[in-house]
Amino acid sequence: MKAPLIHRSPMPGLGLSMGITLTMLSLVVLIPIGALLLKGASYGPAGIWETVNRPRVWAALFLSFRLSLIAALFNLVFGVLLAWVLVRYRFPGRRLLDGAVDLPFALPTAVAGISLTALYAPTGAFGSLADQIGWKIAYTQWGILIALIFVGLPFVARTVQPVIEEIEREVEEASATLGASRLYTLRHVILPMLMPAALTGFALALARAVGEYGSVIFIAGNIPLVTEIAPLLIIIQLEEFNYDAAAAIGIAMLLISFALLLAINLIQVWSRRRIGHV
Amino acid sequence: MSDATFRPATEETPLARRLLITLVVLGLGLLVLAPLVVVFVEALRQGVGEALASLTHRDAWAAIRLTLTIAAISVPLNAIFGVAAAWFITKFDFRGKAVLITLIDLPFSVSPVVAGLCIVLTFGANTAIGGWLVGQGYPIVFAMPGIILATMFVTFPFVARELIPVMIEQGRAEEEAALTLGAGGWRVFWTVTLPNIRWALLYGVLLCNARAMGEFGAVAVVSGKIRGQTATIPTTIEMLYQEYLSVAAFTLAAVLALLALVTLLLKTLLELRHADQLAATHRH
Amino acid sequence: MHIEIDAISKSFGATAALHPVSLAIPSGALVALLGPSGSGKTTLLRILGGLEYPTSGRVLFDGQDATGLTVQQRRAGFVFQSYALFRHMTVFDNIAYGLNARPRGTRPPKAEVARRVTNLLDLIQLPDIGSRYPSQLSGGQRQRVALARALAIEPRMLLLDEPFGALDAKVRKELRQGLRDIHDTTGLTTIFVTHDQDEAMELADLVVVMSGSQSGGRIEQIGKPQDIRARPASAFVRDFIAA
Numbered sequence: 001m002k003a004p005l006i007h008r009s010p011m012p013g014l015g016l017s018m019g020i021t022l023t024m025l026s027l028v029v030l031i032p033i034g035a036l037l038l039k040g041a042s043y044g045p046a047g048i049w050e051t052v053n054r055p056r057v058w059a060a061l062f063l064s065f066r067l068s069l070i071a072a073l074f075n076l077v078f079g080v081l082l083a084w085v086l087v088r089y090r091f092p093g094r095r096l097l098d099g100a101v102d103l104p105f106a107l108p109t110a111v112a113g114i115s116l117t118a119l120y121a122p123t124g125a126f127g128s129l130a131d132q133i134g135w136k137i138a139y140t141q142w143g144i145l146i147a148l149i150f151v152g153l154p155f156v157a158r159t160v161q162p163v164i165e166e167i168e169r170e171v172e173e174a175s176a177t178l179g180a181s182r183l184y185t186l187r188h189v190i191l192p193m194l195m196p197a198a199l200t201g202f203a204l205a206l207a208r209a210v211g212e213y214g215s216v217i218f219i220a221g222n223i224p225l226v227t228e229i230a231p232l233l234i235i236i237q238l239e240e241f242n243y244d245a246a247a248a249i250g251i252a253m254l255l256i257s258f259a260l261l262l263a264i265n266l267i268q269v270w271s272r273r274r275i276g277h278v
Numbered sequence: 279m280s281d282a283t284f285r286p287a288t289e290e291t292p293l294a295r296r297l298l299i300t301l302v303v304l305g306l307g308l309l310v311l312a313p314l315v316v317v318f319v320e321a322l323r324q325g326v327g328e329a330l331a332s333l334t335h336r337d338a339w340a341a342i343r344l345t346l347t348i349a350a351i352s353v354p355l356n357a358i359f360g361v362a363a364a365w366f367i368t369k370f371d372f373r374g375k376a377v378l379i380t381l382i383d384l385p386f387s388v389s390p391v392v393a394g395l396c397i398v399l400t401f402g403a404n405t406a407i408g409g410w411l412v413g414q415g416y417p418i419v420f421a422m423p424g425i426i427l428a429t430m431f432v433t434f435p436f437v438a439r440e441l442i443p444v445m446i447e448q449g450r451a452e453e454e455a456a457l458t459l460g461a462g463g464w465r466v467f468w469t470v471t472l473p474n475i476r477w478a479l480l481y482g483v484l485l486c487n488a489r490a491m492g493e494f495g496a497v498a499v500v501s502g503k504i505r506g507q508t509a510t511i512p513t514t515i516e517m518l519y520q521e522y523l524s525v526a527a528f529t530l531a532a533v534l535a536l537l538a539l540v541t542l543l544l545k546t547l548l549e550l551r552h553a554d555q556l557a558a559t560h561r562h
Numbered sequence: 563m564h565i566e567i568d569a570i571s572k573s574f575g576a577t578a579a580l581h582p583v584s585l586a587i588p589s590g591a592l593v594a595l596l597g598p599s600g601s602g603k604t605t606l607l608r609i610l611g612g613l614e615y616p617t618s619g620r621v622l623f624d625g626q627d628a629t630g631l632t633v634q635q636r637r638a639g640f641v642f643q644s645y646a647l648f649r650h651m652t653v654f655d656n657i658a659y660g661l662n663a664r665p666r667g668t669r670p671p672k673a674e675v676a677r678r679v680t681n682l683l684d685l686i687q688l689p690d691i692g693s694r695y696p697s698q699l700s701g702g703q704r705q706r707v708a709l710a711r712a713l714a715i716e717p718r719m720l721l722l723d724e725p726f727g728a729l730d731a732k733v734r735k736e737l738r739q740g741l742r743d744i745h746d747t748t749g750l751t752t753i754f755v756t757h758d759q760d761e762a763m764e765l766a767d768l769v770v771v772m773s774g775s776q777s778g779g780r781i782e783q784i785g786k787p788q789d790i791r792a793r794p795a796s797a798f799v800r801d802f803i804a805a
Contacts, residue, residue, distance in 0.1 A: 006371070012466065020362035021359065025363075025378075025381060030381065036395065081298060082305070084298070093303070097306055100306050100310050100311055102542055104310060106542050107314065107534075108492025108538065109492070111515065111538075112313060114515065114519050114531060115317045116313050119316050149309060153309060153310065170642045170644055173288060174642055175287075177636075177639070178659055178660035179634050179660050179664060180634070181634065182287075182289075182290055211388065211389025211392065213389065213498075214494035214498075218519065235498065243402075243404070250392045257392075258387075261384075285632075286614075287633045
């Protein structure tokens, strides 16, 4: 016998809570996303392909994805180091540093965008230093990369921190009693334990970076084919009332997001199955 | 080797520790703290008076009012949704629960620009629904309702995602006890459930509010950025910045940065005081 | 290996864990450190294994001062109370770990590692579990894998912290005999910590009864099980072994 759709329960408020949940979810999220998908469907795969398959669109999608990947890789390494230092070491200013990790989550993207630009522009504090060795950061792909690193910085650190807190000291000690050096222990015992969480954080940072707009457009320069990111291209198409093209690029980005979401879930299923609970 | 130089098996060498700490301090300093400091430096570049004067400008003032209004409408709506969704998901057993949770989380993985695009494609003047609403005199896109919808979309999961784990952990026993004692549904909610989830609710609302006031991408798409009418603080920052009104732009940015700092402070306080009643600190 | 503990004391900040204790353990003995919690028995074991550094005193292995040796240099096969198996590695990889962690020059070739792991799996009488993960094992199996992992490095001694603590009564009895057999086969000096006087009396050649106090743990009596039963040296020992 199949399980009933909703089990009988003595709890009150089924109708009300279900009603509010489904109505608001539909109105705010599902219908709008549905409208985008519907637009895509009416346009047809061939139509979407025709729009996406243009040098400028490819360049933007490829740029967004490539720089997001590099930024997320940087954050993968830096985030694991950051989490390790924050959990394991005691030093003055640690609490402040721990709080600062959340800043990219809390600081509005437009604010981050103009302040990063002010810092890294040729006239800015860091930009002028870089300029002396002929390194242009703002208004180049370097600038975009820095903005994407900024917005993705907390993800890996925040997913890895709780895992480090839960590592039993005895496991590290066991490794040492078996003759392993500290470096060998970190590499072969600790790192594999952190990997599932780190990869989840990596995928989250990647997803965030691919869709990022506010912090990037100020520092990017926005030159077509060179420093024009995919979200900006959507806005440009909208401003030209080119809704079909905007929808086509939007769907391409939505598919990337869904793929990343799926990847995150698969990582979690895989790590749970493999490691289980000891 | 002596007691002082003995290194436990779970520690790195002092040199490695110092190296790692330096690296992390330097990285966070350059990437995160420096941009924060710059906001205030740029805002005060021509003195406090100039900064304050730019805040009292008509457009800046209108933007602040609009942003406060948007947050005042969209945050409570999302709080109501969050509580209802958490109640529905944690107090009842039904098929498709995992799918529902995934759908609620969906806005976090959608680009804000795509979110705005979705709303334009649903409620824009050239769509069926949007056209009809404009005919009735209720335009959505390039008007306040569109900004509210866009803001709600990007902040949609905040409250629900914070409440669901907390309410799963607390179980249903207390509510069931109250029911056997003859309490009605609302009484159970106000006197049993709400006191148990109030800190988690506040935590979710806090994060929701910070994001609502700071949202840029989605709002930029749907608002039309009409100065004095549909320009929020973040979109006004963009316009001022592009007109090279640096002090004015950075002063408004400083207002948002202060909001972010206050949010972080309150968040940390909640995590310290009520760690046992928050989902976030369990994840951490 | 002959182990000598020479006036070892340990304090953690202001709290004293071990009052100076001295103890000589003959080569090849099976010794129980028996006492209630807070008697410093685990601290003493961890000092022997190089996981803690004594506040004062010396440890001598075969007459040589070993106090300054690092954990890695001690080659003490250590079995933790929680077993501390590496959960992301198979049983095979867990047991092979110590061999693979050796510097390149002294690391045995792959085939040799595999041969030794197979032998150890035979020794603990679990020949077919090499490809499983720790989460797929029972408590008793995990304990034996932890023992095999410690033996793989060809340790100079075997140190076990409450090796039967996490097991139910029936499995505990079986594994006692298992430890006895492994000790007799390998001939290793073996020291285990326990709070269970039955376990100590039944299994050990030599029992060290310890007690705790404000000034740190101390040794109440050292002797063969039957001697301790027949002639308890103090009221504490009499009460403790009667419990």
